[in-house]
Amino acid sequence: MRQIEIFEIQSPCIGVCQSGPKGNCLGCFRTREERLYWIQLEDDVKRKIIKACAMRKKRAQAKSKTSEEPTQPPQQQSFWD
Known part of the structure; x- marks a missing residue:
């Protein structure tokens, strides 16, 4: 039974x-096809896409x-050197 x-x-x-490099939107994380056919999709499919976008964003x-975290913590320089 379909929910109204x-x-x-x-x-x-x-x-x-x-x-982005994989073709997903950098803002909403939808694929090209998802963006192109959004208006034509049924609501249950739209809900699945929104969940998939949230996972892609995470x-x-x-x-x-x-990739932003430094591999080595910066070393504090000695005051006496």
């Missing part, structure tokens, strides 16, 4: 609209966080 939505599921677009943030 009272309100339309809004696009997760935040207006960045730039594609992965991207975790990846950028690990």
Whole structure:
């Protein structure tokens, strides 16, 4: 049985609209196909896409966080050297 939505599921677009190296939007993390066909998709598919986008965003943030962390902590210089 399909659930009836009272309100339309809004696009997760935040207006960045730039594609990353894998073709996903850097703002909402949707694929090209997901952006192209968003209006035509049924609400249950839109919900799945929004969940997938949240997972993609988490992965991207975790990846950028690990690449930003220094491998060695900076060494404090001695005052007497």
